[in-house]
Amino acid sequence: MTFARNLDKYAELIVRVSLNIQSGQSLWINAPILQPELVRLISSKAYKAGAKHVHIEWQDEICTQIRYLNAPDDAFNEYPTWRADALSELADNNGAYLWIDADDPELLKDVDPARISANSKAAGPKLVKWREHMSSYKMTWSIVAAPSEAWAKKVFPQLDEQAAINALWDAIFKATRVDQEDPVQIWQEHNATLRNKREQLNEKKFHKIHYRAPGTALTVQLPEHHVWRGGSATNGRGGFEFNPNIPTEEVFLSPLRQGTQGTVRSTKPLSYQGNLINNFSLTFENGRVVHYTAEEGYESLQAMIEMDEGAHYLGEIALVPHLSPISNSNLIFFNTLYDENASNHLALGRAFPTCIEGGAEMSKEQQAQAGLNDSLIHVDFMIGSAEMDIDGEHADGRIEPIFRQGNWAF
Template identity: 85%
Template sequence: MTFESNLDKYAELTVRVAVNIQSGQSLWINAPIHHPEFVRLIARKAYQAGAKHVHIEWQDAICTQIKYTYAPDEAFHEYPSWRAQALDELADNNGAYLLIDADDPELLKDIDPSRISANSKAAGAKLVKWRESMSSYQMTWSIIAAPSSAWAKKVFPHLEEEAAISALWDAIFKATRVDQENPIQTWVDHNATLRSKREQLNEKQFRKIHYRAPGTELSVELPANHIWRGGSATNETGGFDFNPNIPTEEVFISPHRMGTHGTVRSTKPLSYQGNLINNFSITFDNGRVVDYTAEQGFESLKAMIEMDEGAHYLGEIALVPHESPISNSNLIFFNTLYDENASNHLALGRAFPTCIEGGTSMSKEEQESAGLNNSLIHVDFMIGSAEMDIDGEHADGTIEPIFRKGNWAF
C-alpha cells in the first residue's frame, strides 16, 4: 500500500470518524505549516462531507520558540480575546475543532518554565467557556498527529531525517489502523469493543480502584453515579458520535477529587509544553499532591502542579491494556496522544462532567460537591506496565480483579 493511499485513508478517517463532519457544520483545523498537502486533503474531504466552512489556523513551532525566547515578559500574561471569542462562536454554532499535533517534544527545553506557566494561565482564563464546551461534549473535537522532523528524530534517533519521518508515518498509520483495508469499519468495531468494556465497568459501580506496580501503591475513590467513558463520544447538541482522540485504546473516569491516597510512579516520559519530564513520582493524601520527584524536568513538573489549586488533584484515571497496538510497537513516542494509549494513565487537573450522571447540567459548585475537580489544566501521565495489577473495590468492601499483569482480567 502506498504512502499516498494511506494518507488519503487517514484524511478520510479524520473527517468521517474523528470529527465526523455533518452537513452544514464548520470545521476549524489547527495545523502545522509543514503538512499543507495533508491539511488540503482533510479540507477537501470535509467539504465533500457537507462542511459549510473550513478554517485553517497554521502553526509554526519555530515561531513559537522565537516568541518564548525574545518576547517581553508581559506578552505571556496576555491572551488574545479575539481568538477566544472565535472559538466560543465555533462552539456556540456546534462547529468542529481538529488539532493536528506535530510538536517537537523538547521545543521549549531552554525556556524559563515561568514564562510557559504564565502563558498557560493567561490562556486558561480566556478559554474557560471553550474548554467547558469540549469537556461536556457540547461540540465536536478531535486530536490526531502528523510527524515533524524534530519529533521523528526523537522517536527514531538512529535514522536520517527523511527515513525517520517515513518511519514515524508508518507507525502512525499502524497505530490509527489506517494500514488496514477498511479503517472506518475497523474503527466502528474498535469503538464497539471499548463501549463493551466501559459498560461492564459501569454496571459494577466500584467504590474504589487500587493500583499496584513497582513504585506504585495507589488507591483512588470514585464518585457516586459515575460513568466510564472511552472510544467514541456523542455530540450532546447534535446527537451524533465522534472520536475525541485517534488513536485511542482507553476507557476512563473522573475520580472523586478528595479520594486519592498513595504514591504512583511514571513509566513513560511526559512531554509537557515543550519539555520532557521523566522518571517521576507523585504522592497523594486526601486527593491532593503532597510530594513529587523527577529525575528529569523537575521544574516543569513543579510548574504544572503549581498551575492552580486544581492542578494538585486528579481529573481522570484511564485503563489501557498493555497488549494493545501502540504498546506492542515497543516505541516511546514522546507524545501524550500516543504514549497514553500504550499505558494506564492518570491526569492532573480538570475532570470531565460527562463522567457523572447529570454532570453537564450541574453548576461548578454542584460538580465540586459531587467530587469533580476543576483546573486550568488537564495533563495525562503514564503509569501502566506489564507489571501492574488493578483491583476494583465494591461498596461492601469485596475486591474484584480488573487488570492482571497489565491486561484486562475480565
C-alpha cells in the first residue's frame, strides 16, 4: 500500500510541480515501456489538471540496443524529419514535454562509439528549433526517472532483480521527497530556498569562480551580465513556474566561452549515451579542452568532446552542496539526473540563453557575442566532493568564499 501511495504522490508531483500543467496544454511523454502504471497515473492527473492531449511515445531500451548493434551504418546518418516537426509543433504551441529516464547506464557499451556519434550529429540540425525552445524556457519540459531492471542492478548489484528495483524506487522517492507527507508543498519550499541562493549569488556579481580539490585547479570567468538560475524556471510564454528537473539541488549559470583555465577531475562516473566514463580529467586553455584522460570509457569521452567545436567548451557550471539528500544517500546512481544533484558539476557544450540578461530574446549571433557557447551536446559531469573549496573573485580582485569542504560558505 505504501508503494502505491508513493507512486501516486510521485505522479502528482510530476504533474503539479515538474510540469505545472495548464488548462489547454498538450503533453508529450517519452516513457519507458516498463512503466505503464506510472505513465497512466501521470496521464490521468494531467487531464484532470486541464491537459488537452496527452501523447505517449513508448521506448524500449532493448529495441534501442538491437538497432545500434544491427542497423546498417548509413541508418545513423539520418534522423526522422516527422519527429523533429512534431516536437517543434509541440513547442510552438507552448506544450509540455516529459522525459522519464530509466536507461541502463551501460546499454550501448558494445556499440561502436562512431555509430552513437553519427546519430547525434544527424539529430542535431533537425532539433535546433526544439532545443532553442527548451533552453530559452519558451515551453515547459521536465526530466524525471523511474527504475529499469538493468539500472537497478547497477546501483544495487548485491540484491536480486526485484529487490533492486524496490530499493531504487525507495531511493527515488526519498531523493524527490515523495516519501514525505506533502511533497508538493515541500517542493515549493525547496524551490524558494534555491531561489534565495541564486539571488544572493546574483547580487555578488562575481567576475570569476575558482575551484580547488584533489586533481582540480580551475578558474572560470563569468559573462558580464550573467544570471544564476536554479530550482524552478518560468515559462516564457505563460509566466508560470515549472521544474525542469526533479530532483534538483543546484544553482547554475553559463560561463564565458573562452574564460576557463586549468584542470578539473571527475568525482563520479558519467553515463553518456549508454557508456560509462570514469575517473577522467579535462585541461582547459582559453576556455577550450586541450587535453583529456580517462581510466574507463576514453573512446566515449573522445567521441563526446569531438562531437563539434562547441563540445570543447563549457556551457554550464553548477553549485550543489555535499550535504544534500542524494549525496547523503551514499549511492552512486550512474544516472546524471541524480548524480549531478549530489555534486558540484560542469557541463560541456550548449549554454543556457537565460543565464545572461535578455539572452532568451537574442539571436544566436548575439548570444555568441555575449560570450555563450553553442554545441550539439550539453553533457553534465560531476566534480564535487567534501574536499572541494570554491571562491568567487570580484572585478576588483577581492576574493570571497562560496564553498568550504563541499558546502555553502554563506
